[in-house]
Structure formats: structure tokens, C-alpha cells
Amino acid sequence: MNKDIPYKIYLEETEVPKQWYNVRADMVNKPAPLINPGTLKPMTAEELSGVFCDELIAQELNTTDAYIPIPDEIQKFYKMYRPSPLVRAYCLEEKLGTPAKIYYKFEGNNTSGSHKLNSAIAQAYYAKKQGLKGVTTETGAGQWGTALSMACAYFGLDCLVYMVKVSYEQKPFRREVMRTYGATVTPSPSNTTEIGRKILERHPGTTGSLGCAISEAVEAELTRDGYKYVLGSVLNQVLLHQTIIGLETKTALEKYDIVPDIIIGCAGGGSNLGGLVSPFVGEKIKGNADYRIIAVEPASCPSFTRGKYAYDFCDTGKVCPLAKMYTLGSNFIPSPNHAGGLRYHGMSPVLSQLYHDGLIEATSVGQKEVFDAAVQFARVEGILPAPESSHAIRVAIDEALRCKETGEEKTIVFGLTGTGYFDMVAYGKYNDGEMEDYIPTDEELEKSFAELPQVNL
Amino acid sequence: MNKDIPYKIYLEETEVPKQWYNVRADMVNKPAPLINPGTLKPMTAEELSGVFCDELIAQELNTTDAYIPIPDEIQKFYKMYRPSPLVRAYCLEEKLGTPAKIYYKFEGNNTSGSHKLNSAIAQAYYAKKQGLKGVTTETGAGQWGTALSMACAYFGLDCLVYMVKVSYEQKPFRREVMRTYGATVTPSPSNTTEIGRKILERHPGTTGSLGCAISEAVEAELTRDGYKYVLGSVLNQVLLHQTIIGLETKTALEKYDIVPDIIIGCAGGGSNLGGLVSPFVGEKIKGNADYRIIAVEPASCPSFTRGKYAYDFCDTGKVCPLAKMYTLGSNFIPSPNHAGGLRYHGMSPVLSQLYHDGLIEATSVGQKEVFDAAVQFARVEGILPAPESSHAIRVAIDEALRCKETGEEKTIVFGLTGTGYFDMVAYGKYNDGEMEDYIPTDEELEKSFAELPQVNL
Numbered sequence: 046m047n048k049d050i051p052y053k054i055y056l057e058e059t060e061v062p063k064q065w066y067n068v069r070a071d072m073v074n075k076p077a078p079l080i081n082p083g084t085l086k087p088m089t090a091e092e093l094s095g096v097f098c099d100e101l102i103a104q105e106l107n108t109t110d111a112y113i114p115i116p117d118e119i120q121k122f123y124k125m126y127r128p129s130p131l132v133r134a135y136c137l138e139e140k141l142g143t144p145a146k147i148y149y150k151f152e153g154n155n156t157s158g159s160h161k162l163n164s165a166i167a168q169a170y171y172a173k174k175q176g177l178k179g180v181t182t183e184t185g186a187g188q189w190g191t192a193l194s195m196a197c198a199y200f201g202l203d204c205l206v207y208m209v210k211v212s213y214e215q216k217p218f219r220r221e222v223m224r225t226y227g228a229t230v231t232p233s234p235s236n237t238t239e240i241g242r243k244i245l246e247r248h249p250g251t252t253g254s255l256g257c258a259i260s261e262a263v264e265a266e267l268t269r270d271g272y273k274y275v276l277g278s279v280l281n282q283v284l285l286h287q288t289i290i291g292l293e294t295k296t297a298l299e300k301y302d303i304v305p306d307i308i309i310g311c312a313g314g315g316s317n318l319g320g321l322v323s324p325f326v327g328e329k330i331k332g333n334a335d336y337r338i339i340a341v342e343p344a345s346c347p348s349f350t351r352g353k354y355a356y357d358f359c360d361t362g363k364v365c366p367l368a369k370m371y372t373l374g375s376n377f378i379p380s381p382n383h384a385g386g387l388r389y390h391g392m393s394p395v396l397s398q399l400y401h402d403g404l405i406e407a408t409s410v411g412q413k414e415v416f417d418a419a420v421q422f423a424r425v426e427g428i429l430p431a432p433e434s435s436h437a438i439r440v441a442i443d444e445a446l447r448c449k450e451t452g453e454e455k456t457i458v459f460g461l462t463g464t465g466y467f468d469m470v471a472y473g474k475y476n477d478g479e480m481e482d483y484i485p486t487d488e489e490l491e492k493s494f495a496e497l498p499q500v501n502l
Numbered sequence: 503m504n505k506d507i508p509y510k511i512y513l514e515e516t517e518v519p520k521q522w523y524n525v526r527a528d529m530v531n532k533p534a535p536l537i538n539p540g541t542l543k544p545m546t547a548e549e550l551s552g553v554f555c556d557e558l559i560a561q562e563l564n565t566t567d568a569y570i571p572i573p574d575e576i577q578k579f580y581k582m583y584r585p586s587p588l589v590r591a592y593c594l595e596e597k598l599g600t601p602a603k604i605y606y607k608f609e610g611n612n613t614s615g616s617h618k619l620n621s622a623i624a625q626a627y628y629a630k631k632q633g634l635k636g637v638t639t640e641t642g643a644g645q646w647g648t649a650l651s652m653a654c655a656y657f658g659l660d661c662l663v664y665m666v667k668v669s670y671e672q673k674p675f676r677r678e679v680m681r682t683y684g685a686t687v688t689p690s691p692s693n694t695t696e697i698g699r700k701i702l703e704r705h706p707g708t709t710g711s712l713g714c715a716i717s718e719a720v721e722a723e724l725t726r727d728g729y730k731y732v733l734g735s736v737l738n739q740v741l742l743h744q745t746i747i748g749l750e751t752k753t754a755l756e757k758y759d760i761v762p763d764i765i766i767g768c769a770g771g772g773s774n775l776g777g778l779v780s781p782f783v784g785e786k787i788k789g790n791a792d793y794r795i796i797a798v799e800p801a802s803c804p805s806f807t808r809g810k811y812a813y814d815f816c817d818t819g820k821v822c823p824l825a826k827m828y829t830l831g832s833n834f835i836p837s838p839n840h841a842g843g844l845r846y847h848g849m850s851p852v853l854s855q856l857y858h859d860g861l862i863e864a865t866s867v868g869q870k871e872v873f874d875a876a877v878q879f880a881r882v883e884g885i886l887p888a889p890e891s892s893h894a895i896r897v898a899i900d901e902a903l904r905c906k907e908t909g910e911e912k913t914i915v916f917g918l919t920g921t922g923y924f925d926m927v928a929y930g931k932y933n934d935g936e937m938e939d940y941i942p943t944d945e946e947l948e949k950s951f952a953e954l955p956q957v958n959l
Contacts, residue, residue, distance in 0.1 A: 052581040124509040156886045198881040218926035424655040427582045429613045466923040469675030
């Protein structure tokens with residue numbers, strides 16, 4: 046029998062993980078390496094050092110060490126807002142009338158409003174340790190940019206942020222938060238970089254995408270001394286830092302003898318999903334457990350469910366290395382869906398391999414049904430969720446309703462990655478009945494796939 | 503010696519208070535009663551029942567029971583976001599280089615963004631229990647309105663909110679949050695009420711005040727069947743509900759043998775301050791302890807530090823009863839300071855009596871120095887504070903810097919009532935160096951005092 050389970054499970058400081066978990070060490074089929082588009086050979090640490098910090102490159106390339114210690118300084122910062130609570134959604138269950146047990150790991154109780162701070166502080170720490178002046182980055186919904194601004198303010202680093210234009214316009218106050226933390230924020234595509242000017246020429250009036258913003262941030266780094274580029278998702282290093290989410294979740298569940306049946310996370314570049322599910326995937330690989338693990342993506346940007354598993358550029362400007370991943374093509378610019386953090390053409394190579402191997406599954410959902418779920422959740426659980434996170438809520442509710450039909454008492458765990466306080470333009474559209482969805486046609490995708498780089502390894 | 507104190511002290515569910523604390527029961531000099539402006543006699547329960555719910559009236563008038571049980575349904579809701587953490591501000595202390603130990607009780611980890619939810623859920627519960635259709639209210643910064651919207655959504659009550667116009671304009675997204683929770687929001691003063699029309703005539707172009715909005719909300723209640731009026735501050739019942747803050751704080755401090763020297767809270771109508779300090783004032787009254795308790799108010803609306811202790815109307819429209827309190831006069835309309843939640847002409851009668859009796863002290867601070875403190879705090883503690891809360895941060899920092907000069911290792915506890923995510927217009931002004939302050943002249947105050955009602959009891 047379960048012990049008496051509180052509404053919110055907070056780990057004690059002594060129970061908090063002191064290491065990140067590197068799922069690649071346990072994967073039978075390792076994710077394909079990043080390759081140099083010129084030589085078509087795997088990127089070496091030396092080649093990567095033009096863009097990234099040394100210790101982060103070591104983490105990026107490490108496929109052998111299952112556990113990597115979290116430096117003390119980062120653990121100290123984590124204490125400011127971690128451990129995050131694992132919450133039993135009693136009120137949502139009651140509202141749905143489901144026999145399912147629903148838990149969510151809530152990462153929104155910090156000013157970045159999301160899980161992004163977990164990796165931002167790590168990346169800022171390594172940049173500072175290497176003696177850098179500052180970092181450049183891109184941001185979609187603005188959560189990563191806010192998180193990085195906070196981390197840079199803490200370590201006294203300069204922070205240059207390229208923000209996807211649609212989010213810059215939909216979330217004007219995000220910019221002020223970043224400025225308050227001392228960052229410089231530029232809407233992307235912009236005229237401040239060569240690649241930005243090219244993209245604007247090719248797609249006049251574009252509302253931008255993560256792919257564009259990455260290209261600009263990388264160019265900004267390459268043209269400045271003492272700066273490196275940092276990224277909030279997709280990369281192995283980012284998933285590694287985010288495993289603090291999954292490790293805390295797993296420890297909390299085990300503390301109360303709770304065994305999940307289904308684990309659900311939203312998926313854009315994959316940082317939240319990878320962080321949440323990696324420790325559980327590890328158990329699955331070792332044959333210790335079996336869970337359904339579901340990635341939820343927007344129907345407007347369906348890289349898992351409608352993409353190709355192929356080598357592609359990580360950015361629109363094709364200045365980054367090639368990664369093997371589920372992709373819609375680096376030229377694909379998704380519609381201005383309100384979940385800015387999920388508007389990325391590709392998917393983490395680690396998650397792509399896990400999906401390819403059948404260790405995780407994926408589904409896509411429309412924007413309106415996502416906001417239906419968001420509002421339903423907000424009214425009973427008292428947290429106004431981010432549109433990105435609400436993708437996971439949608440599927441968690443659907444699974445719980447399925448349990449209601451079958452009478453099964455499944456245990457569902459989902460990642461509630463953040464809050465929607467800066468997404469009120471989107472909620473306003475929903476409240477006014479003006480929420481639209483744009484789903485790419487097969488023809489559009491085929492056109493985008495035709496431009497994938499031809500890589501025969 | 504102290505036990506090993508975590509960064510954040512979270513009480514166990516079993517340690518969470520099950521009763522509110524009614525400091526009036528222990529006060530030697532009771533706060534003066536509300537009086538009927540017509541008869542000049544204390545308001546009876548019957549007279550109050552035109553405006554308020556029955557059980558809330560009982561709490562309003564109860565000066566004898568020191569503890570009042572928290573109904574199970576409210577305890578259940580509290581579990582969604584309580585207990586709130588008591589945080590040791592290690593990073594702020596380090597940054598300041600002070601020997602002082604700084605703790606803050608953080609009430610911002612819920613979607614209302616503040617402590618207001620503690621009373622909103624209680625008032626909605628009693629309204630529902632009485633079989634009402636809905637409630638009307640006013641909101642300043644929008645935190646109370648958001649909290650009430652959330653509480654009403656939870657219990658299925660209709661919610662009509664009059665929002666002070668300056669906040670309505672400075673915080674457009676607050677309105678969307680309230681709408682998302684199903685509330686109807688009207689900027690005040692408005693043309694939807696008789697009193698609103700009168701105020702607009704007398705003060706064309708006014709940006710409103712809590713006093714105006716209260717009058718409108720009361721009128722809206724009186725002209726609708728099945729509705730009662732609820733209020734987010736000032737009243738005894740509200741302070742009572744908010745004592746959950748102080749009780750949790752006291753329990754957490756005692757758990758780790760921490761004895762505070764100074765307790766600091768911002769003060770507008772007094773709900774946060776009263777909630778935080780009541781249990782400590784109780785100990786002071788009983789002679790069990792001695793702390794400095796400091797109320798911090800904006801220099802633009804200094805009811806404690808420059809007001810008169812007199813009977814006055816709670817609202818600008820003079821439709822409410824008279825309360826004896828420190829007041830700037832019910833006709834005083836404060837400048838559009840960004841701390842909308844502190845723009846009230848009066849102060850809780852309980853706190854007014856305690857201040858009059860020397861049990862608490864008060865100070866006022868300017869807006870620019872408040873934002874200086876807010877940004878300094880945000881950068882090291884990782885939480886972007888509300889402008890209201892930042893008044894307490896300002897004085898906490900000042901006291902800690904005083905300790906740095908004297909070498910004293912004082913323990914400072916302050917209330918961090920909420921987050922500033924909806925205050926980015928204000929932060930933007932600060933970031934742009936455009937923050938202004940308006941301090942009323944003596945002449946202006948004298949003019950306002952001259953209009954105080956002449957009450958000889």
C-alpha cells in the first residue's frame with residue numbers, strides 16, 4: 046500500500062539529486078553524432094570550440110558516463126527554486142471523474158516561468174568558469190531567454206538574446222523581464238546580422254522561428270571576442286542538465302511507492318521531455334520497468350509525427366552542424382502558433398533515436414483543444430499553464446478520460462513545464478473565440494523535405 | 503544552536519495551521535467598531551447583511567475568539583498552493599555583505615501572484631455556502647481580482663470586478679487572467695454605476711483609486727439579487743484569513759529555533775501586513791517576545807506616517823460604513839504610483855489601533871528606491887518581485903545594511919507578498935530611467951483632512 050501521499054511532494058534537500066543522468070551511456074543504439082557539413086565527419090571537440098564552451102562540449106560528446114556530478118555552485122543556485130513539487134492533481138481528477146491518478150511535475154515556480162533555468166544556470170556557470178565576457182542565444186517563447194538572463198545576472202555575464210519575432214510581439218513584457226535582468230533583446234530575424242538580412246529578403250514579413258534566431262545568435266557570437274553561443278534545447282548537454290527534472294520526479298515517486306503507467310511531456314526541441322523521461326527510459330532500456338512515454342507536439346509543427354529521420358541543419362541559416370533527427374526541414378517555418386517554445390523544425394537527436402527505437406511514442410494536438418485543456422486545468426488546479434505545457438495537459442486529460450471509459454486506475458505523470466503569465470495575448474484570443482490553427486499540408490512538407498541536405502554516410 | 507536550516511523551509515502538511523488567529527481577542531485596546539454614518543452607532547450584523555455574507559459578518563464582529571477553525575473545504579484548496587516557503591535570502595545577504603540573517607515568506611507561487619488567494623477562497627466559500635449566485639469586488643493592482651476570479655471559478659460563482667483604471671491600463675494582461683477564470687472586469691471609475699458617473703464628473707480624467715472602485719462594487723452588489731460584496735483588504739475578516747501567512751511563518755521559525763528581531767511588511771489596506779504580523783503581535787501583547795514590526799508604505803500614499811487617526815469612510819463614494827483608522831481622507835486620490843495595491847487612503851482598523859498603541863511602527867519610501875531594491879533582489883534571489891512587495895524589500899535591505907555598519911547579526915523577516923510578472927510596464931519605466939514619484943504636499947493633505955466626516959462619539 047502507498048504511504049500517505051501529500052498533495053505536493055517536495056523532496057528534502059538531502060534527497061535532491063547531486064548528479065545529472067546521461068541516458069546516452071545506457072542507450073544500445075547511440076544517437077548519431079553531429080557532423081561537419083563540409084567534411085561530413087563527426088564534429089570534433091576542437092571544431093565545436095569555436096561556438097561552445099569547453100566543458101559543455103565535453104558533455105555534448107560524452108556517451109559513456111551515465112552520471113555527471115552537478116558542480117556545487119550550480120547546486121547552490123538550484124536550491125533557490127528547486128526541488129520543484131510533484132503535485133497530485135486531485136481536483137482535476139475529481140472534475141474529470143476519472144479513476145486515473147494524475148501527477149504533474151511543476152517547473153513554473155521561478156521567474157523564468159519554466160524548466161529552462163535548469164540548463165541556463167549550468168551553461169552560464171561553465172561560461173563564467175572559462176573566463177568569458179558573455180553569451181549569445183536565441184529564444185522562442187522567451188522562457189529560455191529569461192532564464193539565461195537570470196543566470197547571467199547571477200554570474201555577472203553579458204547576455205545577448207535573439208527573440209523569435211512572433212513571441213517578441215506577442216509577449217512584450219518578456220523583453221522587459223530580460224532587460225530587468227540586464228540582457229539585450231533583439232527581435233529575429235533582424236537586420237543586425239548577415240543571416241538575418243538574408244532571411245528577411247527570402248521571407249519578407251516572416252514572424253521568425255527558432256531556426257532563424259539560432260543562426261543569428263551564432264553569427265553574433267562568431268563576430269564577437271569573449272563570447273560563446275548557448276542553446277536552450279535540442280543539444281545533448283541541455284537534455285543532460287534537464288534530467289534534474291526526471292531524477293527528482295523518479296525519487297519522489299519511489300519515495301511513495303508510486304509506479305507510473307504513462308509519462309507525458311510536450312516536445313519542441315526536446316529539453317523538457319528529454320529531461321523528464323530520460324531516467325525512466327534508462328529503466329526501460331535496462332528492462333527494469335515498462336511505461337508508455339508520450340511526446341506531445343503541436344499539429345502546426347509535427348516533427349516527430351510527420352517529419353523525416355534524417356541529417357539536417359539545426360538552424361535556418363545553415364551555419365550550425367548537421368544533426369540526425371526527426372525534422373520538418375530547416376527551411377520549414379511553422380505558423381505563428383502561440384506555443385512559441387514548440388516552434389522548432391527538428392527534435393533532439395537523443396529523443397529522435399529513442400523514438401526511432403520505439404522507446405517513446407508521439408502524438409500531435411491542435412491549438413484550440415490545447416487551450417481548452419489549459420483553461421480546464423487552470424480553473425481546478427489554480428495554475429495558469431504555459432501554452433507549451435498545455436500540450437501535455439491535453440493528452441494527460443485525454444488519457445484520464447480513456448481510463449474513465451475503461452475503469453482503469455492508471456497512474457499518469459506529466460511535465461508541467463511552466464506558467465502562462467506572459468501568454469495572455471494567446472489566452473485573450475482564446476477567450477474571444479479567435480484561436481486559429483494552421484496545419485501544414487503534405488505538399489508543404491514534401492517541398493520542405495526536398496531541400497534536406499543530401500548526406501550519405 | 504540552530505538546527506541545519508534549509509534554503510527554503512516548507513512545513514509538512516501535518517504542521518500546517520488548521521485555525522486562523524484573531525488578534526483582536528488578545529488586544530487590550532480593541533479596534534474601534536465600524537459605525538453607521540446615519541445613526542453614528544456601531545454597525546450591527548443585520549445592517550451589514552445587506553452587503554456581506556453572514557459568516558463573514560460574524561468573523562468581522564468577533565473580538566473574543568482567538569482562534570477560528572479553517573473549514574475543511576478551504577484547507578483543501580490551501581493545499582494546492584500552501585504551505586508557502588519561508589526562504590533564507592543567502593544570496594542577498596552575501597551580495598550585501600551583511601551579518602544580518604534575512605528571511606522572506608514568499609506568497610507569490612500561485613497564479614494570483616500574491617497572498618490575496620488566502621482570503622479570496624475563504625470569502626468565495628462562505629458566499630457559496632450561503633447559496634449566492636455571485637460576488638462583486640474592486641481590485642487595485644489586480645492581484646485581489648485575479649485571486650477572487652480563481653476562487654469563484656473553483657466554486658462556480660459569478661465574479662464582477664471593478665479594477666482601478668490606472669492598473670487596468672498598466673496591466674492589460676491581468677484582465678485576461680481574470681477573464682480566463684470567467685470574471686467580468688470593468689475599469690473604475692466607470693459609467694456603469696451612479697457613483698462612478700459622479701466621480702468622473704468631479705474628477706474628469708482620474709486614474710481611479712481603490713476607494714472609488716469599492717464604491718462602484720458595493721453599488722453593483724446592492725442593485726443585483728443573489729450577490730454580495732467582498733473586499734480584499736482593510737476588513738477584520740480579511741486580516742483574519744491572512745493570518746495563515748503569519749502562523750506558517752511563526753511555526754517555521756520555531757521549528758528551527760529562529761527568533762526574529764525585525765518583521766517587515768508592505769502596507770496598503772493592511773491585509774498582508776496584518777496577516778504576517780498578527781501572531782507575532784499576539785506574543786508581544788502577552789509579553790512573550792519583543793520584535794520591531796515595521797509597516798512600509800509608499801511616500802505617495804502615506805496613511806500611517808502622515809495620516810490622521812479618525813473615523814472616515816472606507817470608500818470615495820461614502821456608501822460604506824465609517825471606520826476608525828489612519829487615513830488621508832476618503833477624497834484623497836493618490837498619484838498613479840506603480841504599486842497599485844498600496845494606493846488606498848486608509849488603513850486596517852486593527853493595524854491602526856496597533857500602530858496607535860505603539861505595537862508596530864511605520865515608515866514610507868519612494869518609488870525609485872523601491873525599484874532599486876526590487877531589481878537588486880531579483881538579480882540575486884531569482885524572483886522578480888511585485889512593486890508592492892518591494893517596499894518591504896527596500897526596508898529589509900536598509901536594515902541589513904545598518905547591521906553591516908554596526909556588525910549586529912540581526913534576524914530580519916519580511917513578507918514577499920507576490921511577483922511582478924504583470925508589472926512590466928512599471929519595470930520598463932524603471933529600466934528606461936523614467937520612474938517618477940509624487941509626494942503629496944502638506945497643503946493637499948490638509949485640504950483632504952478638512953473633508954473628514956465630523957464624528958463625535
